[in-house]
Amino acid sequence: MLLCFFLTCISFIFFLRSLLLKPLPSWAGEMRFLSHWLGKELSFLPIYKVIKNSFCTYISSIPSNISFKKKHLSKVENVEESDAMSVLDLPELALECILESLPPDALCNMAGVCRSLRERCISDHLWEKHMKRKWGKVIGQAAYREWQWHLASRAGAGNLKQNNQRSLIRLFSFGWSLSWIRSKVHDKNTPRNSIPVDSIMAWYLALETGKFWFPAQVYNRENGHVGFMLSCYDAELCYDPRSDTFQARYPPHGRRAIALENGVEWERLRAPPIDTPPHNLHVSDCLNELFPGDHIEIQWRKNKDFPYGWWYGVVGHLETCDGNNIHCRCHYSDTVVLEFNQYNPGSRWRLASINRKEHREEGNEIDGFYGGIRKLRFDEEILMWKQLWPTDILE
Template identity: 65%
Template structure:
């Protein structure tokens, strides 16, 4: 910080990002007289002369990197469009990993990453002929201030253009941000909170809509039912899948022996064998033979585990079910549906999310 004049750091602290970017891209005047100093940048010995101007590229590497780390995605994209030197820095995975984690980390899981790898592999194969001919590409990106813009980056000789690497994190971020990439995730209370799906979470393919800051969800078909599409799904109804498995696969439960009354759980359930599983919220209950006295309760020693779904009225066929602690795989029938794998909820955040989605009235 001693390398730069005080008013410059004042600008960084108080100016809007747009003014700051504009100022550092023109010149940085300074009246400070500097002695010989050793930098890690391109210049070994730098001596400031009063009244001279310094380009942003003459800043020490550490200082420039600190500036770039502070920029939001749209500003970082703007920086990448200035020159090839800044472009090579701004598209670095180092900067975009933080942006990816901050905005998309909660709803992007292993399945979404694998889908992206397949996507770029197919695109690379499709475009391989064009790449051999050295054709230039344009990259459309989203801006926070405008709907989207173009980046055209030139190489040093100013006669060629280079495209953004498909396998870069920046490319993935922009594909998500513009809604061009559909990715797998899960949606709570699907189909706008349809009464038949309250307190459940189902797999879907999602596409982001930057105009509304919401998502379009595409639920897979099953049986005679066609693809169902839901619009305007908010962020708070989304999550990454807790397991990297198909929605038709049974989850192997490894928590059955530790379940006790009062534990919060999710259980796979499907209406029939053609349907995909959804995850449904419930709690571990006491067995009917138990007097619910904590000092004498031995429900945790029984081979049978009672599960309760308190969103349904007492006496409803959906209110309670039991599973075998040691031999449970999938249990049920065509009338009541099929109960699959169980996962114990240990995170307060997950439990509070389910309780926040609790229906306003008891379900029949």
């Protein structure tokens, strides 16, 4: 009886060892329980210790985390199928070329795919091109300073809010868990997937969504009002993505309130060509090189409570000159004649004269005040003014 049982157990052990060369069935993981059952049922046999040691040695060699159920095999198959090439497997240069060709909305979508793509899609060098392509014409140094001030003010408000929260933490830490309060504060103020506020992407989206007002200049303000023809005035602008136009907010003129204008098109906007605030006199650095026929812009304001606007004109000849370029000596004179040919020849706005050597601000309360002059050196600037030329001569 004992010998028969011993032979049966030995044969069973060799059978189990032969299974190492084949995939284990689903019941292999349950064989661990067999040793426990044998320990209870066969503990009375002397040969039990030998069989137990051999059997338990084999069972312990089976990893405890192996599961050969069908659903586990399906997971393995899914992993193998996921080994197909993804966009992140592309060479770095190829992936960079793909991202550079994407429009802004596609870059935003790609940034939400995974962390690796997000780090690439929010990089400044990608958004610099989009910023320059769409906003380069209207964004200048003044707008950049305004954005930096906006970031600084937000940071200051955030620091103040954080200090207040720290005070609350110290106040309530006696009755609440300090770690719980801190976790609530950090979860609220530091979103996991937020865009860096000082990135070009954040600036682009602030402009695109109309959340950021920026300084620029508007040609022919107030929908081309006759009193502002061939002029360019400073304003604060806000983009309207629905109509692809802008809302302009002009600074107050004297006792007048802030003037608003809607539907300002891209063609009427420009970045300020020089870094001079609208209430400051521009220091003219081109007076000695002005010749008849040169195209200029000059500051003008109705009175000293008004901001300056830039008005287009050309340098004319003196009354004593016949206009012959060969015999012309106007550029040697201290007097420079400015012509505003959009007005009738008899209009008091047609001509103005300034002193080449001592020019600062000239004028009076009736004719207004002429300020600094800048010479137009690029054909694009001159062409823009000519495109705005009124259909009728002004009075």
